[in-house]
Amino acid sequence: MTETKLIKNAAERNVPLEINGKPVVPYKGVGKHNPAGAKHGPKIYSCKDFPSDGNKRVGTLMEALKKAGLKDGMTVSTHHHFRNGDMLANQLFDIAKEMGVKDLRWFPSASFPCHEHLIPYLEDGTIHHIEGSMNGALGRFASQGKMKGVGVLRSHGGRYQAVQDGEVKIDIAVIGAACADPFGNSNGLYGDSATGLLGFALADSQYADKVIVVTDNMVPFPCVPWQIQGNYVDYTVEVDKLGDPEKIISGTTRITKSPDRLLLAEMTAKFCDETGIIHEGFSFQSGAGGTSLAVGEYFKKIMQKKGIKARFARGGSNKYLVSMLEEGLIEYILDGQTFDLEGIRSMAENQGHVWTSPFTSYNYHGKGNFAGMVDVAILGATEVDVNFNANVVTHSDGYLLHGIGGWQNCLFSKTVILPIPLFRDRIPVVVDEVTTLCGPGELIDVIVTERGIAVNPLRTDLLEKLKGSDLPVKSINELKDEAEKICGKPEKAHFDDQIIAVTKWVDGTVLDVVRKVR
Amino acid sequence: MGQQQNIAEAGIAGPKVRSDCYVKLELTEKGGIRIDLDSKVKSMYGSSIEQLCRDEIEFFEIDNIKLTLKDAGALPFTISARLEAAVKQISDTGKEFIPDIIDENKDTPVRDRFRFSRLYLPGNNPKMMLNAGVHNPDGIILDLEDSVAPAKKMEARFLVRNALRQVNFYGSERMVRINQLPDGLVDLKYIIPHNVHVILVPKCENALQIKQVEKEISNLINKHKITHEVFLMPIIETALGVEKAFEIASASESIVALAIGLEDLTADLGVIRTNEATETLFARTRLINACKAAGIQAIDSVFSDVGDMEGLRQSVKISRSLGFEGMGCIHPRQISIIHECFAPSKEEIEKAQKIMDAFYLAREKGLGVVALGSKMIDLPVVKRAEKTINLAVKLGLISGQDTT
Numbered sequence: 001m002t003e004t005k006l007i008k009n010a011a012e013r014n015v016p017l018e019i020n021g022k023p024v025v026p027y028k029g030v031g032k033h034n035p036a037g038a039k040h041g042p043k044i045y046s047c048k049d050f051p052s053d054g055n056k057r058v059g060t061l062m063e064a065l066k067k068a069g070l071k072d073g074m075t076v077s078t079h080h081h082f083r084n085g086d087m088l089a090n091q092l093f094d095i096a097k098e099m100g101v102k103d104l105r106w107f108p109s110a111s112f113p114c115h116e117h118l119i120p121y122l123e124d125g126t127i128h129h130i131e132g133s134m135n136g137a138l139g140r141f142a143s144q145g146k147m148k149g150v151g152v153l154r155s156h157g158g159r160y161q162a163v164q165d166g167e168v169k170i171d172i173a174v175i176g177a178a179c180a181d182p183f184g185n186s187n188g189l190y191g192d193s194a195t196g197l198l199g200f201a202l203a204d205s206q207y208a209d210k211v212i213v214v215t216d217n218m219v220p221f222p223c224v225p226w227q228i229q230g231n232y233v234d235y236t237v238e239v240d241k242l243g244d245p246e247k248i249i250s251g252t253t254r255i256t257k258s259p260d261r262l263l264l265a266e267m268t269a270k271f272c273d274e275t276g277i278i279h280e281g282f283s284f285q286s287g288a289g290g291t292s293l294a295v296g297e298y299f300k301k302i303m304q305k306k307g308i309k310a311r312f313a314r315g316g317s318n319k320y321l322v323s324m325l326e327e328g329l330i331e332y333i334l335d336g337q338t339f340d341l342e343g344i345r346s347m348a349e350n351q352g353h354v355w356t357s358p359f360t361s362y363n364y365h366g367k368g369n370f371a372g373m374v375d376v377a378i379l380g381a382t383e384v385d386v387n388f389n390a391n392v393v394t395h396s397d398g399y400l401l402h403g404i405g406g407w408q409n410c411l412f413s414k415t416v417i418l419p420i421p422l423f424r425d426r427i428p429v430v431v432d433e434v435t436t437l438c439g440p441g442e443l444i445d446v447i448v449t450e451r452g453i454a455v456n457p458l459r460t461d462l463l464e465k466l467k468g469s470d471l472p473v474k475s476i477n478e479l480k481d482e483a484e485k486i487c488g489k490p491e492k493a494h495f496d497d498q499i500i501a502v503t504k505w506v507d508g509t510v511l512d513v514v515r516k517v518r
Numbered sequence: 519m520g521q522q523q524n525i526a527e528a529g530i531a532g533p534k535v536r537s538d539c540y541v542k543l544e545l546t547e548k549g550g551i552r553i554d555l556d557s558k559v560k561s562m563y564g565s566s567i568e569q570l571c572r573d574e575i576e577f578f579e580i581d582n583i584k585l586t587l588k589d590a591g592a593l594p595f596t597i598s599a600r601l602e603a604a605v606k607q608i609s610d611t612g613k614e615f616i617p618d619i620i621d622e623n624k625d626t627p628v629r630d631r632f633r634f635s636r637l638y639l640p641g642n643n644p645k646m647m648l649n650a651g652v653h654n655p656d657g658i659i660l661d662l663e664d665s666v667a668p669a670k671k672m673e674a675r676f677l678v679r680n681a682l683r684q685v686n687f688y689g690s691e692r693m694v695r696i697n698q699l700p701d702g703l704v705d706l707k708y709i710i711p712h713n714v715h716v717i718l719v720p721k722c723e724n725a726l727q728i729k730q731v732e733k734e735i736s737n738l739i740n741k742h743k744i745t746h747e748v749f750l751m752p753i754i755e756t757a758l759g760v761e762k763a764f765e766i767a768s769a770s771e772s773i774v775a776l777a778i779g780l781e782d783l784t785a786d787l788g789v790i791r792t793n794e795a796t797e798t799l800f801a802r803t804r805l806i807n808a809c810k811a812a813g814i815q816a817i818d819s820v821f822s823d824v825g826d827m828e829g830l831r832q833s834v835k836i837s838r839s840l841g842f843e844g845m846g847c848i849h850p851r852q853i854s855i856i857h858e859c860f861a862p863s864k865e866e867i868e869k870a871q872k873i874m875d876a877f878y879l880a881r882e883k884g885l886g887v888v889a890l891g892s893k894m895i896d897l898p899v900v901k902r903a904e905k906t907i908n909l910a911v912k913l914g915l916i917s918g919q920d921t922t
Contacts, residue, residue, distance in 0.1 A: 098576035259850035260649050363628045425537050425591025426559045450652040486648075486686070487596065 133403020157362025184233025196338025
């Protein structure tokens with residue numbers, strides 16, 4: 001990459017004004033960016049140009065891609081509901097390679113370790129760069145400065161925003177669906193590759209120039225419910241297998257057995273109880289991580305004991321959440337991502353189990369979204385600094401290892417709690433300054449570690465409620481000092497000047513850069 | 519030691535290893551100290567790790583050596599212990615490379631304290647030591663005996679020694695279970711000078727064993743000019759030990775408790791261990807009786823099914839009803855249940871308060887007989903009520919002002 005001009009943004013991070021040859025806006029602060037103009041509009045199409053009998057089937061994915069006009073430099077999108085069992089994205093680029101297409105921009109809603117398969121295509125130039133999460137081997141590849149372009153990391157909401165802005169114009173969206181009809185109506189509910197919902201593909205269906213639906217369970221019209229509407233779809237393709245069901249959905253999500261994580265979960269739930277966050281009609285965000293599941297179970301005990309019901313839980317669904325729904329402890333699950341078979345069953349059976357999308361929950365350009373209505377979000381982080389800024393994409397050694405996911409968007413809930421260990425092995429988690437900024441400290445309220453709980457001084461209300469509590473409340477600096485006392489003061493990671501990726505804020509501005517690891 | 523070897527290894531490496539390291543040393547003819555460091559935290563701690571190793575090798579007066587270190591995020595106390603364990607295989611040095619003692623570990627042993635829960639930690643596993651204290655057990659046991667493989671016994675001594683000085687156990691009583699004698703007597707050399715609170719003596723069967731331990735500790739206390747006492751907790755794990763329980767319990771002034779080990783005991787008795795534990799009822803009650811007669815605490819065995827919290831709860835309730843004052847833990851999640859069940863219940867506290875109130879009232883009125891309602895109350899009942907109240911106050915369940 002050529003020398004880039006950098007400017008200090010509102011978070012004091014040096015960021016470029018141009019990424020992959022296109023101008024970008026540096027971060028201005030939470031709620032400070034006011035984009036103007038009209039949203040991006042896809043091309044006008046007319047129904048007369050599509051089969052009037054609704055049959056849009058073509059024989060193979062390659063045929064569909066050829067008809068959709070796949071060519072050099074295009075932006076191709078996929079979704080990540082198949083998680084680590086995804087076969088479609090890999091097939092897609094196998095075909096691109098076979099067709100000799102180059103310099104594609106891959107725009108997934110997230111990538112997984114199974115996409116290590118794509119590294120040769122990043123090496124040979126079939127894929128120019130990735131705009132989406134880069135995990136595992138892909139993250140390592142990018143961190144070593146081997147990707148041709150600069151990676152762009154966005155939140156799930158930020159992805160919807162980037163599509164609506166026209167910042168990312170999707171040329172071809174390839175949407176895998178567990179169930180679809182020849183017209184393109186599709187859902188994730190039924191079939192061997194069931195994923196529950198398809199919310200992450202919603203923007204792609206609405207805004208991509210060409211939309212291909214691929215299914216391994218083609219049913220006659222109508223496929224209901226149509227989570228993706230066939231009216232957006234150009235071509236439908238039937239394949240033998242979309243993914244590895246065991247890796248798409250875990251048969252059983254399990255609560256962590258780690259005593260340390262259980263302690264974090266117990267402390268988090270106790271904190272929520274003592275500060276009155278758990279009250280009649282409250283709402284919470286839930287995830288499928290071990291600690292997050294355990295927090296839910298502690299919530300459940302407190303709710304049962306006090307006879308309290310939650311109005312809704314938002315986020316990933318799983319058997320524990322479903323049991324709370326079916327026992328009447330939660331009235332609604334607003335599901336953004338279904339994690340296990342019980343979640344899928346419940347979504348099909350329970351009226352109160354509702355599917356959502358990044359549009360309903362997170363989008364910056366919506367007239368509001370659900371994230372801000374949630375009373376408490378319990379999230380993770382790789383690092384938190386003394387200003388409560390948090391990192392979720394890199395580790396302290398600088399390697400890109402996780403995506404942002406819905407994390408940034410969830411920061412807008414009324415109280416954000418990060419239950420995290422004070423250190424992992426010898427790596428301090430509470431630090432002076434985060435390696436990569438992903439979430440501004442003003443939105444992060446509470447850090448729960450096994451050695452103490454730090455509350456953001458901005459939350460005087462929470463601190464007031466904790467007076468007289470026997471919870472181990474400490475300052476964030478005390479926690480940082482304790483981490484350094486145990487681990488030693490770390491040397492700063494050494495980075496090259498080369499920028500290998502940027503993190504975007506939910507409004508599309510550039511929050512920080514990720515540099516090549518030396 | 520006779521002929522020395524030139525190559526030595528210590529510690530462990532592998533994809534699943536965390537917070538530990540592997541050390542390989544090769545004595546060389548020339549080339550000075552060469553360090554080949556492979557560490558997952560190299561970018562953050564690489565130079566401090568190298569400095570630590572260099573300092574330690576120079577301390578042991580080794581001039582030419584090749585050190586290979588594979589580090590999975592081990593803390594300095596672990597790296598240093600592994601390195602020393604390797605050095606001792608290739609050197610006759612009598613020196614010990616002893617890390618500083620942290621302020622939190624400078625507290626000296628206390629005879630009277632609660633010993634409801636004590637968490638076993640394998641003595642050669644640094645990872646499990648790091649967060650043990652945050653789970654708030656009354657005591658932690660750094661175990662040199664059954665949880666350490668025979669080939670790792672020496673390594674574990676250095677690690678336990680360093681842990682006693684460097685790992686913050688957040689106020690838990692620091693205990694070490696030594697090996698069976700005579701090896702256990704050698705263990706003491708590595709433990710006693712480092713502010714250990716209680717020594718657990720396994721498979722104890724007679725007073726003589728306690729005398730031997732006591733004598734070795736006394737020698738070490740004199741040698742290192744230690745100004746505090748070190749307490750003992752013999753573990754009874756055989757039929758013979760049960761029969762000699764009182765002899766053992768009263769063998770030394772330093773004994774604060776007897777513990778029972780049911781895994782070995784049931785094997786010795788030739789019975790199958792059950793959760794209900796009726797097969798060891800005699801042994802347990804006999805041990806309790808011996809302890810009470812000797813004025814020390816009686817501590818129950820561990821409950822080994824870590825997944826069965828309800829079973830644990832029942833087991834602790836029975837333990838307490840028999841007269842035990844504590845129990846071992848093999849998983850941190852057992853601690854809170856054990857504390858909950860050994861603490862007096864709300865009803866017990868309320869009843870005790872009523873008895874005490876009646877007692878004070880009778881004393882005020884100069885009455886010789888204490889009555890609660892229509893019931894006469896004997897003095898032992900008052901004494902027991904007073905104990906319950908004191909316990910509740912100490913545990914913070916009621917404030918001291920609630921008692922008159």
